[in-house]
Amino acid sequence: xxxxxxxxxxxxxxxxxxxxxxxxxxxxxxxxxxxxxxxxxxxxxxxxxxxxxxxxxxxxxxxxxxxxxxxxxxxxxxxxxxxxxxxxxxxxxxxxxxxxxxxxxxxxxxxxxxxxxxxxxxxxxxxxxxxxxxxxxxxxxxxxxxxxxxxxxxxxxxxxxxxxxxxxxxxxxxxxxxxxxxxxxxxxxxxxxxxxxxxxxxxxxxxxxxxxxxxxxxxxxxxxxxxxxxxxxxxxxxxxxxxxxxxxxxxx
Amino acid sequence: xxxxxxxxxxxxxxxxxxxxxxxxxxxxxxxxxxxxxxxxxxxxxxxxxxxxxxxxxxxxxxxxxxxxxxxxxxxxxxxxxxxxxxxxxxxxxxxxxxxxxxxxxxxxxxxxxxxxxxxxxxxxxxxxxxxxxxxxxxxxxxxxxxxxxxxxxxxxxxxxxxxxxxxxxxxxxxxxxxxxxxxxxxxxxxxxxxxxxxxxxxxxxxxxxxxxxxxxxxxxxxxxxxxxxxxxxxxxxxxxxxxxxxxxxxxxxxxxxxxxxxxxxxx
Numbered sequence: 001x002x003x004x005x006x007x008x009x010x011x012x013x014x015x016x017x018x019x020x021x022x023x024x025x026x027x028x029x030x031x032x033x034x035x036x037x038x039x040x041x042x043x044x045x046x047x048x049x050x051x052x053x054x055x056x057x058x059x060x061x062x063x064x065x066x067x068x069x070x071x072x073x074x075x076x077x078x079x080x081x082x083x084x085x086x087x088x089x090x091x092x093x094x095x096x097x098x099x100x101x102x103x104x105x106x107x108x109x110x111x112x113x114x115x116x117x118x119x120x121x122x123x124x125x126x127x128x129x130x131x132x133x134x135x136x137x138x139x140x141x142x143x144x145x146x147x148x149x150x151x152x153x154x155x156x157x158x159x160x161x162x163x164x165x166x167x168x169x170x171x172x173x174x175x176x177x178x179x180x181x182x183x184x185x186x187x188x189x190x191x192x193x194x195x196x197x198x199x200x201x202x203x204x205x206x207x208x209x210x211x212x213x214x215x216x217x218x219x220x221x222x223x224x225x226x227x228x229x230x231x232x233x234x235x236x237x238x239x240x241x242x243x244x245x246x247x248x249x250x251x252x
Numbered sequence: 253x254x255x256x257x258x259x260x261x262x263x264x265x266x267x268x269x270x271x272x273x274x275x276x277x278x279x280x281x282x283x284x285x286x287x288x289x290x291x292x293x294x295x296x297x298x299x300x301x302x303x304x305x306x307x308x309x310x311x312x313x314x315x316x317x318x319x320x321x322x323x324x325x326x327x328x329x330x331x332x333x334x335x336x337x338x339x340x341x342x343x344x345x346x347x348x349x350x351x352x353x354x355x356x357x358x359x360x361x362x363x364x365x366x367x368x369x370x371x372x373x374x375x376x377x378x379x380x381x382x383x384x385x386x387x388x389x390x391x392x393x394x395x396x397x398x399x400x401x402x403x404x405x406x407x408x409x410x411x412x413x414x415x416x417x418x419x420x421x422x423x424x425x426x427x428x429x430x431x432x433x434x435x436x437x438x439x440x441x442x443x444x445x446x447x448x449x450x451x452x453x454x455x456x457x458x459x460x461x462x463x464x465x466x467x468x469x470x471x472x473x474x475x476x477x478x479x480x481x482x483x484x485x486x487x488x489x490x491x492x493x494x495x496x497x498x499x500x501x502x503x504x505x506x507x508x509x510x511x512x513x514x515x516x517x518x519x
Contacts, residue, residue: 052391074395081393092388094380106392109399154392164391 005030005162005194006051011060012218013046020046022218023060031192033185035205037240038215039249044198045089047215048164051196052086053077064162082110085155086164091147093139099126099150100135106157125153130179145176152183163187165197169204181207202241206230214240216249280475286397287405287471293395294402304407307372308470309414312365319364320419323356324348324426332435341437345445348427350454357420358458359506362465365408365415366498370473373404374494377477378487386478396478405470412466413459420458457513464509465502472498 006028013021020043028034036044049055050062053069062069067080093102103122107113113121126132129149139147148168155163168184169177185208187193199205205212206226214222214229214237222229222237229237239247287294295301331347377400380386386396424446431437476494480486 049387054387054390078393078395081391084391086388086391088384088388088391090383092384094385094389105394109392109394151388158392 005032005065006196007061007063008047008050009061009063011047011050011057011062013043013050013055013058015046019218021057024215024218024220025060026213026220028194028196030194031188033188033195033197033208033210035209035212036196036198036215037200037202037205037212038198038221039200039240042215043218044215045166048086048166048196048198051162051164052081052084082106082158083160084162084164085158085160087148087152087155087166087168089167089170091139091144091151093142093147093151093154095139097139098135099131099137099139099142102139102150103135103154103157106154110158121157122153125156126150128156129153129183145172148172148180149176152180156187159191161194163193163195165195165199167199167201168197169199169201177201177204178207180204184208200240202243276475279479280471283397283401283475283478284471287401290395290398290402291406294398295406297399297403300399300403301406304403305411308365308369308404308407309411312368312411312415313418315368316361316364316415316419317422319360320357320423321426323360324352324423324428325430327351327356327423328427328430328435332431332437341431341435342441342445342448344431344435344437345428345442346448346450347445348431349424349446349450352423352427353420353455353458355458355506355510357423358416358462358465359502361416361419362412362462362469362502363499365412366465366469366472366502367495369408370469370494370498371491373470373473374477374480374491375487377474378480378490381478381480382483382486401474401478404474405467408470409463409466412462412469416459416462420455453518457509457518460513461506461509464505468501468505469498472501 006026008024008026011021011024012019024043024047026034026036036047038044046055050057051064051069053062053072056070064080064084069077069080072080093099094105097105100119100122103125104118107118107121122135123132126134129152131146131149131153134142134146134150139150142150148171152168163184165184168180172180181204184195184197188195188208195208197204197208209226212224212226212229213220216222216236222232222234224232229241232238236248238244239249327348328344331344332341335341335344377386380400386400389396389399428439428442431442432439472494476490476497480490482489
């Protein structure tokens with residue numbers, strides 16, 4: 001058994017008056033694709049932000065390749081983050097930069113690459129996500145799907161070992177969503193990128209996951225392969241994957 | 253940021269405003285420490301600094317000059333009213349010159365720029381925060397302090413004295429125009445008064461103040477912008493807080509610096 005690439009152990013987090021995470025434990029192997037499902041507001045994105053060190057746990061540990069993330073200083077954290085890519089829910093492209101500048105920013109900041117090399121990588125990454133000829137456009141002129149794909153190209157710019165996806169298909173049309181799903185799967189299969197995706201899009205979850213974990217009431221409620229999750233008898237999981245208003249999960 | 257301890261304490265004791273004030277002070281000091289740590293890297297980002305200098309300096313120039321022109325004009329009217337029958341009009345230039353370079357130029361410029369630039373920085377960084385652009389920057393290993401905060405603070409700290417110099421000149425010119433055109437004071441009388449008791453250290457003291465004011469405005473804009481939360485409403489709150497905090501700190505620091513400069517340094 002290889003050393004797990006990401007280990008989350010008994011992580012708790014309180015935001016304001018709400019206890020969001022209550023001892024979450026997960027282990028993700030190198031090259032594995034884990035999907036975390038759960039209702040809105042259950043702390044899926046919060047958990048993801050702990051992995052990249054954007055949030056610090058109140059209790060518990062988060063280890064990436066054996067490195068304890070919360071204990072890292074600013075510079076060490078910045079170094080670790082260069083090996084990780086994160087796709088944010090709304091894309092989070094920088095409004096003040098063009099799409100090309102957005103994708104090229106990590107290269108310009110972290111490498112000594114010549115301008116021509118940066119432009120080549122920008123073109124290559126945009127081509128990878130099916131976007132071409134948009135280098136000089138502003139993010140505000142792109143559609144939701146294009147923004148997300150451009151953001152994915154930016155997250156991939158430094159060829160990360162780990163990718164974190166926050167709702168990668170939310171708000172996209174089914175065809176673009178499928179394109180993103182295929183892309184995530186391809187990145188994981190061909191490049192061996194370890195990935196964690198949080199979503200409530202079950203179609204996407206089945207497509208990209210090696211394992212699916214359901215986050216419920218601040219804990220991992222269920223865990224299994226897509227086939228195991230699909231055939232589970234757990235009423236909360238069944239209600240969620242079938243998208244039913246009736247069951248143990250109450251409307252919020 | 254882990255607020256759990258502070259939040260729990262605040263739930264128990266009725267001192268939330270005090271705790272919030274202490275927390276803000278501590279966090280601003282941490283931000284300032286971070287800025288000094290990142291300064292050597294941040295000042296290499298010359299294009300970003302120049303971009304901010306243009307936005308802050310050139311962008312604020314028209315408003316600053318209009319405010320300065322009328323400030324000088326009003327100073328002339330008010331001073332001449334108080335001088336009438338008691339003080340010779342030769343001192344009109346003296347009092348306008350001194351009050352403008354020591355106090356009115358730096359402080360009014362800072363208050364105007366504080367409203368304009370402080371709000372703009374807070375709104376821009378606040379929007380970046382609530383749309384996760386700041387998180388995205390951190391997630392790709394780029395320090396927001398280095399990339400966003402340092403260029404703004406450096407630019408504002410450099411540009412405020414420049415704006416103040418222009419404001420001083422235009423305000424004195426405003427006073428001169430009113431004196432010569434409407435108060436029956438000759439050009440020679442006004443300029444002679446202006447040269448009387450003129451000390452270069454007065455100009456320097458105003459410029460030293462403006463350096464601090466520039467740092468205050470940009471630091472408050474960055475601090476409140478980066479801690480925005482809760483969407484558009486949060487950005488609005490952050491913008492208001494940045495402007496209010498800037499204006500209060502400008503006046504408080506003005507008093508402290510005036511005390512130091514004129515009671516200690518130039519005493």
